[in-house]
Amino acid sequence: MQDIHERLKAEIAARREELIALTQDLIRIPTLNPPGENYREICDYLAKRLGAKGFEVQLIRAEGAPGDSNRYPRWNVLARRDGAHPGDCVHFNSHTDVVEVGHGWTFDPFGGEVSEGRIYGRGACDMKGGLAASIIAVEVFVDLCPDFAGAIEISGTADEESGGYGGVAYLAEQGFFAPARVQHVIIPEPLNKDRICLGHRGGWWAEIETKGEIAHGSMPFLGDCAVRHMGAVLDAFERELFPAMAARHTDMPVVPEGARQSTMNINSIHGGQAEQDPDYTGLPAHCVPDSCRIVIDRRYLPEESHESVSREIRELLEALKSNRAKFEYRLDEINHVAPSMTDRNAPVVTTVAEAIEQVLGKAPDYVASPGTYDQKHIDRIGKLKNCIAYGPGVLELAHKPDEWVGIDDMVESAQVMALSLAALCLPVSG
Numbered sequence: 001m002q003d004i005h006e007r008l009k010a011e012i013a014a015r016r017e018e019l020i021a022l023t024q025d026l027i028r029i030p031t032l033n034p035p036g037e038n039y040r041e042i043c044d045y046l047a048k049r050l051g052a053k054g055f056e057v058q059l060i061r062a063e064g065a066p067g068d069s070n071r072y073p074r075w076n077v078l079a080r081r082d083g084a085h086p087g088d089c090v091h092f093n094s095h096t097d098v099v100e101v102g103h104g105w106t107f108d109p110f111g112g113e114v115s116e117g118r119i120y121g122r123g124a125c126d127m128k129g130g131l132a133a134s135i136i137a138v139e140v141f142v143d144l145c146p147d148f149a150g151a152i153e154i155s156g157t158a159d160e161e162s163g164g165y166g167g168v169a170y171l172a173e174q175g176f177f178a179p180a181r182v183q184h185v186i187i188p189e190p191l192n193k194d195r196i197c198l199g200h201r202g203g204w205w206a207e208i209e210t211k212g213e214i215a216h217g218s219m220p221f222l223g224d225c226a227v228r229h230m231g232a233v234l235d236a237f238e239r240e241l242f243p244a245m246a247a248r249h250t251d252m253p254v255v256p257e258g259a260r261q262s263t264m265n266i267n268s269i270h271g272g273q274a275e276q277d278p279d280y281t282g283l284p285a286h287c288v289p290d291s292c293r294i295v296i297d298r299r300y301l302p303e304e305s306h307e308s309v310s311r312e313i314r315e316l317l318e319a320l321k322s323n324r325a326k327f328e329y330r331l332d333e334i335n336h337v338a339p340s341m342t343d344r345n346a347p348v349v350t351t352v353a354e355a356i357e358q359v360l361g362k363a364p365d366y367v368a369s370p371g372t373y374d375q376k377h378i379d380r381i382g383k384l385k386n387c388i389a390y391g392p393g394v395l396e397l398a399h400k401p402d403e404w405v406g407i408d409d410m411v412e413s414a415q416v417m418a419l420s421l422a423a424l425c426l427p428v429s430g
């Protein structure tokens with residue numbers, strides 16, 4: 001076993017240039033989401049590469065999923081290679097989409113430039129670097145250990161940045177993550193090469209509307225101002241909800257530490273007349289607004305529940321209704337994601353932890369993510385609990401300008417992935 005570990009590590013180090021070139025190729029396919037561009041192109045690229053390595057490849061379109069259209073089809077790729085003996089299937093899942101570029105770049109966001117040991121570009125860190133590292137790890141493993149047991153799968157999936165419904169959720173609904181088919185899942189999201197991410201907090205998104213009555217702005221007493229009612233809602237949030245949330249702490253090892261409490265963002269607020277086009281030169285009309293809406297993004301802890309989180313907001317609104325004249329509201333849930341947490345003693349966790357020790361000479365840190373990622377679908381829809389996020393890259397760089405991934409980090413995390421495959425897919429006598 002020791003011998004094969006050294007050979008796997010050496011071969012991955014020898015393929016450093018290939019790893020760089022692969023990462024650059026992936027960055028140069030601008031898979032922006034929204035709207036979901038070039039999914040087919042990146043799937044074709046991955047299918048060609050893995051097909052040539054003896055993988056059986058399927059291209060799967062998430063037809064009818066949110067966001068799927070003929071103009072922006074949600075394509076996913078799934079590559080599988082069966083071993084020479086029966087055994088467990090190890091699946092590496094990466095999302096292929098990247099978020100918008102934004103301002104402040106000094107590198108070409110789709111250039112894949114290399115500078116001082118880093119590769120720059122949108123998606124370098126989140127998560128094309130992780131995808132490339134997993135591909136090199138798997139290719140080296142099957143080259144050196146062709147008579148492995150079980151099966152190895154690599155998927156490149158759409159739409160993680162917009163909820164994953166056209167990607168992992170769709171594949172899970174089709175049974176691709178059923179525990180009878182897949183036993184171990186590693187998602188190479190950028191959690192750093194020495195950290196194992198066990199899961200994520202829950203999320204609850206809702207829209208609140210306060211209602212009023214339109215009237216002439218010179219006689220507001222003849223109407224009812226929905227914006228003032230929303231002001232009362234926001235005031236109640238400040239006085240009651242935010243302090244209550246800040247006092248709740250979780251045992252989950254969420255990073256960064258500020259996310260170890262309940263949090264809520266107010267994403268947007270809209271009240272009164274619609275904004276005019278920028279070229280409109282007239283003055284606003286004088287009206288009392290009859291509607292004001294906010295969208296809230298409530299992240300919750302495993303110690304809380306979907307029910308308690310929504311009930312808390314509704315009770316606050318009901319209290320306003322009984323104390324405040326003419327207060328009327330509407331509360332609609334937009335989306336909900338339950339927290340997900342893999343057991344620290346699950347086989348994929350202990351295997352990757354041991355591989356991290358072997359490659360980096362240190363015990364891993366165990367963390368959880370403040371936001372959700374595709375583990376939620378593998379857990380809830382696929383019913384597969386043996387799933388972690390492990391991959392190269394600095395989480396804080398995700399979605400930022402001049403996003404980069406460290407080349408050494410990619411090499412070392414690919415070595416960890418290959419040693420994990422050796423532990424899971426080589427018969428003990430091997």
Ligand SMILES: [Zn+2]
Pocket residue numbers: 095126127160189190
């Ligand atoms: Zn990501």
